[in-house]
Amino acid sequence: MSIFALYSMKGGVGKTAAAVNLAYEAVRSGATALLCDLDPQGAAAFYFRIRAKKKFGRKRFLKGGKHLENNIRGTDFEGLDLLPSAMSFRNLDLGLDDRTKNKSYLKRLLTPMRKEYDYIFLDCPPNLTLLAEHVFRAADYVIVPCIPTTLSMLTHQKLMDFFKKNGLKRKKLVSFFSMVEQRKTMHREMIAQVGERKGKFLSAQIPYTTDVERMGWARQPVACFKPRSKGTLAYRELWTELQMLG
Amino acid sequence: MTVTKMRSSHIGVRPMITRSETYVLSEPHGRDVVEQLALERLLPVSEIVKTVRYFDTFDWRLYQKGLALIQAGNAVYLQRISDGEYPLQDQIEMKQHIEGRFWWMFPEGELRDTLRSALSVRALLLRAQVRQKVCGFGVLNADEKTVVRLFLTHTSAENRHVATLALRSVRGYERDFENLRRRFRKLDVAHVAEDVFERVMNLAGCVPGDYSSKLNLNLNHEASGREATCEILKCLHDVMRQNETGIRADWDTEFLHDFRVAIRRTRSALTQIKGVLSEDAVAHFKDAFRQLGRSTNRLRDLDVYLLEEEAYRAMLPQSLQPGLDAVFSRLKSERRRALSDMVQVLDKPEYLNLMDSWATFLRGEQSRGGKDSAVPAIALAQKFIFKRFKQILKKGQAIGDHTPDEALHDLRIDCKKLRYLLEFFASLFPKDKMGKLIGYMKKLQDNLGDFNDLSVQQQELMAYLNEVLPRSRRADRLLCAAAIGGLIARLHDRQQAVRREFASAFATFSGKKNVRLYRDLFR
Numbered sequence A: 001m002s003i004f005a006l007y008s009m010k011g012g013v014g015k016t017a018a019a020v021n022l023a024y025e026a027v028r029s030g031a032t033a034l035l036c037d038l039d040p041q042g043a044a045a046f047y048f049r050i051r052a053k054k055k056f057g058r059k060r061f062l063k064g065g066k067h068l069e070n071n072i073r074g075t076d077f078e079g080l081d082l083l084p085s086a087m088s089f090r091n092l093d094l095g096l097d098d099r100t101k102n103k104s105y106l107k108r109l110l111t112p113m114r115k116e117y118d119y120i121f122l123d124c125p126p127n128l129t130l131l132a133e134h135v136f137r138a139a140d141y142v143i144v145p146c147i148p149t150t151l152s153m154l155t156h157q158k159l160m161d162f163f164k165k166n167g168l169k170r171k172k173l174v175s176f177f178s179m180v181e182q183r184k185t186m187h188r189e190m191i192a193q194v195g196e197r198k199g200k201f202l203s204a205q206i207p208y209t210t211d212v213e214r215m216g217w218a219r220q221p222v223a224c225f226k227p228r229s230k231g232t233l234a235y236r237e238l239w240t241e242l243q244m245l246g
Numbered sequence B: 001m002t003v004t005k006m007r008s009s010h011i012g013v014r015p016m017i018t019r020s021e022t023y024v025l026s027e028p029h030g031r032d033v034v035e036q037l038a039l040e041r042l043l044p045v046s047e048i049v050k051t052v053r054y055f056d057t058f059d060w061r062l063y064q065k066g067l068a069l070i071q072a073g074n075a076v077y078l079q080r081i082s083d084g085e086y087p088l089q090d091q092i093e094m095k096q097h098i099e100g101r102f103w104w105m106f107p108e109g110e111l112r113d114t115l116r117s118a119l120s121v122r123a124l125l126l127r128a129q130v131r132q133k134v135c136g137f138g139v140l141n142a143d144e145k146t147v148v149r150l151f152l153t154h155t156s157a158e159n160r161h162v163a164t165l166a167l168r169s170v171r172g173y174e175r176d177f178e179n180l181r182r183r184f185r186k187l188d189v190a191h192v193a194e195d196v197f198e199r200v201m202n203l204a205g206c207v208p209g210d211y212s213s214k215l216n217l218n219l220n221h222e223a224s225g226r227e228a229t230c231e232i233l234k235c236l237h238d239v240m241r242q243n244e245t246g247i248r249a250d251w252d253t254e255f256l257h258d259f260r261v262a263i264r265r266t267r268s269a270l271t272q273i274k275g276v277l278s279e280d281a282v283a284h285f286k287d288a289f290r291q292l293g294r295s296t297n298r299l300r301d302l303d304v305y306l307l308e309e310e311a312y313r314a315m316l317p318q319s320l321q322p323g324l325d326a327v328f329s330r331l332k333s334e335r336r337r338a339l340s341d342m343v344q345v346l347d348k349p350e351y352l353n354l355m356d357s358w359a360t361f362l363r364g365e366q367s368r369g370g371k372d373s374a375v376p377a378i379a380l381a382q383k384f385i386f387k388r389f390k391q392i393l394k395k396g397q398a399i400g401d402h403t404p405d406e407a408l409h410d411l412r413i414d415c416k417k418l419r420y421l422l423e424f425f426a427s428l429f430p431k432d433k434m435g436k437l438i439g440y441m442k443k444l445q446d447n448l449g450d451f452n453d454l455s456v457q458q459q460e461l462m463a464y465l466n467e468v469l470p471r472s473r474r475a476d477r478l479l480c481a482a483a484i485g486g487l488i489a490r491l492h493d494r495q496q497a498v499r500r501e502f503a504s505a506f507a508t509f510s511g512k513k514n515v516r517l518y519r520d521l522f523r
């Protein structure tokens, strides 16, 4: 059982795309998985055509137990379930603030689900607030999509510093290159630089491809409508590597 | 053997929360039904055609636990019958046909553990084989999201067909499931079916649960002693005949065991139910069945020793264990001979004549009979049972720490007789009370049975030590002798312990509660 959080301080780097496709790959290989959408935008649920039940919101989520479990919904794929988000999730921080001292409340909320699923994926909103800290403690691995640009790499460095400063295990931090465009010099150079230092970058990369973009129109994991595309194969490769982690 | 464990397939793992319902369709083209429902948003997602083989023991041990063992292609898995198509645990991959296998011939894992506790010493037989075509559909909502799963299954065997349709809920969309279910229940062409498994088996000409070693009689409360006795004996006759094939084929040891128990029960009925059948006939058949029973003894003894092989070895320190190799290899070759002797007995005209004349006798017994043949069975049962009960109480109370072993052996036989009487006539008395009686009896019978088995085993080993070993030229003769000596000592210790427990086992049996039950029911 492992919890993978798809996280980045930046928006639009491919977190949700990765969460959706990786969860699908996990189930395709025979496991069971739960995808928790923590982003009030609700993109992950959108890709699976799932709407949250009307009464579901921050309060029920934070109550946990049955209140949370009753709002989990099955996707079109057996073995893959999803916990949708709600607009009120934009204030999740408020609820988390007074629950526990050591920022492990989210971890506690997810504990009952550990028995039921082989993997839990957390699709996170792009900021470094209290919720993020709860995510860092709940997750076994924090997976960071990184677009190979100078700016992205700087943000990435900041995250590592944050981990160090707050006594978080840096071993949890794992990155991969996202939306890679080989024809761009900057992308090639950034990847080459990291290649020399290696660090915690996975070797699988997700290329920039219109197939992934079209998920918004198909409302399915890319493997379902483009089973042999570069995007599909890239996520499969990425999942194979993540599976090795735990 | 290539055995690899793999995770359940895409649709394999059982979600925690699912509702399901299965319908039998009254016409074979299930697709029409689906169309008739005018489910405009129905998405075909899968279509699988497969040969499905169902395995169970001769006495349906899996079925009795609500389980079915299935081999489809290379996949082998257990299914809870009430759950429909979900595997109970992860399936395993096995290319070979699993007919004839025992639980220990499966790769280690959950499946094997379940089989172990369910099958015990019995072998798996192929019970039915069918062809199945399963079409999976998603029922979509306005967002084109799957909210209910629907499976249309077409099963066929030997030119017979059955079409079934299963609905399964998707987590969080239970309301959609309930709505669809309500619509299905209103259709004339679909009927809710709880017995899909049985129907599928029937297609292949197989009736689950059609054999049990237990006497499942349902005697008429008004039956005369003669009618009831003939019914009991007819049932035992059928058990003998049903087990012949398995003894010949040597699928497992329990065919012979059940065959023997049926003989013993038959003899016991002939001896104990007095005055009901004609005396000449009773004398004749009692003798014939005694001889038949005797011809099965050696094979059964050998079966028991061989089944105990692991337990015997475990009783000895590692250093002495090789000393048993000679003993067991001898037992194995002796068993081969004993089996062929047994099969010969079954092939002989004497045996066939006995079975035929016995069946004829039981059928024609209506006209003749003993002096009590018209007395109600229930009255006879009460008389015989209460008499035997009093006798056991008296004998048991006389047994102390220094009573010779023979008294215990004697008591064991009396208990067995009582147990048989209770089983013969159980259906004439209230079920719950009979259940209690048997419960009180079990501890005592187990105690006496263990005591007896342990003493027979010691005798057998002593005989080997006295008769076989002195003539042997084996190089490991000394080691053999030591191992046998060690075993005898261990068995003796156990027997002593069992004997010490006798008093408490008997106390339950002779306790106030039990005595009152016997009084209420049989006096």
Ligand SMILES: Nc1ncnc2c1ncn2[C@@H]1O[C@H](COP(=O)(O)OP(=O)(O)O)[C@@H](O)[C@H]1O
Binding pocket: A008, A010, A011, A012, A013, A014, A015, A016, A017, A018, A043, A178, A179, A180, A206, A207, A208, A209, A210, A212, A213, A214, A215, A216
């Ligand atoms: N590998 C990719 N190639 C092309 N477009 C992508 C790729 N990954 C994501 N996108 C698109 O970029 C946008 C942002 O991606 P998303 O996964 O939602 O990012 P995040 O969750 O980090 O905000 C979406 O419109 C998505 O379709």
Ligand SMILES: [Mg+2]
Binding pocket: A015, A016, A017, A039, A043, A123, A124
């Ligand atoms: Mg997102």
